[in-house]
Amino acid sequence: MLGKMLAFTDVNHGAAYNAKRTPFRSISVQNAHRRACNRSNVMASQQRQHAEIVPQRRQMLNFAAALAMGSMCASIPQARASSDARQALLDAINGKKGDEExxxxxxxxxxxxxxxxxxxxxxxxxxxxxxxxxxNAEVSRVLKLPIPAKSTQLLGKDFVGEEGRGANLIDIGNGVVVVRLTSSAVPDEKDDTTVVIGPPFYLSAKLAGKELPIQDTQPGGGRKSILGNELNYFRQLYVENSGRPGDLRVSEVYAGDPAVKGSIFVHQRS
Known part of the structure; x- marks a missing residue:
């Protein structure tokens, strides 16, 4: 009997204990569930935001890429056109095509x-x-001689030796005869595409390395211009500016001495 009573008491005590603990456990479980739900909601919200941001970011990247590609594609035809026009000119010159072409x-x-x-x-x-x-350029007749001949133009103090001067050299027979004509060479004050070539002109020549007495001299041994005082206006139609050998320069005499007016030249940087 005593054993039954103890057992009953233990059972009731356990039930009472469990009854007391149940609300706390329930609250703890509910809180845990609520936190889990909150985390789940936060994660879901972040995923939705990420899902919204990723396409936007991709759209922005795609837009930027499209702009870059558009810019590149827009510039390529111009670069190719320039390259094609340049090569076409060189091919025509090398192929000895006529003036018109x-x-x-x-x-x-x-x-x-x-x-x-x-x-x-x-x-x-x-x-x-x-x-x-x-x-119609006088120098073209020299270049057509049956012997090797070349013409070179020097511009700038570092190449001529004098400020505001230019020089034209004609080499015939690989140095057998070298004619040198120097002149003033300054920018036109009214046109920044034009170089004005003018007096004083000085002419000298060498034959097999020896100076020839072509030009008159002033009293005291100074040089004297013997080629007149005509101004010639050379418009620079096209000038490549890398500063490296191979640059092209195209110029035209549009005013000046009737003997050279209308002449057009294509030079290449040495």
Missing amino acids: VIGLLRELAKQNPTSSPAKSETIFGKWNLLWASE
């Missing part, structure tokens, strides 16, 4: 002149080899 090609290239204010830019200074000259 060469002039047409160089005028197309001149539309893409990369140098603004070329007459006032130091980019024209240097040593320039003549690649081509129009038929």
Whole structure:
């Protein structure tokens, strides 16, 4: 009997204990469940935000990429056009095409002149080899001689030795005869595409390395210009400005001495 009573008491005590503990457990479980739900909601919200942001970010990246590609594609035709026009001109010159074809090609290239204010830019200074000259240019007759001949133009103090001066050298027979004509060479005050070539002109020549007495001298041994005082206006139609050998320069005499007016030249930087 006593055992039953103890057992009953233990059972009731346990039930009472459990009854007391149940609300706390329930609250703890509810809180845990609530926290879990909150975390789940936060994660779901973050996922939704991420899901919204990712497409937006991708759209922005795609938009930027499209702009970049559009810019690249827009620039490629111009670069190719310039390259094609340049090569077409060189091919015509190397193929000894007629003046009409060469002039047409160089005028197309001149539309893409990369140098603004070329007459006032130091980019024209240097040593320039003549690649081509129009038929009406006097030097073209020299270049057609049956013996090797070449023409070179020097611009700038570092190449001529004097400020504001230019020089043209004609080499015939690989140095057998070298004729040198120097002149003033300054930018036109009214046109920043034009170089004005004018007096004083000085002419000298060497035969097998020996100076020839071509030119009169002033009293005291100074040089005297013997080629008149005509001004010639050379418009720089196209000037490449990398400063490296191979740059092209196209110029035209649009005013001045009737003997050279209308002459067009294509030079290449040496």
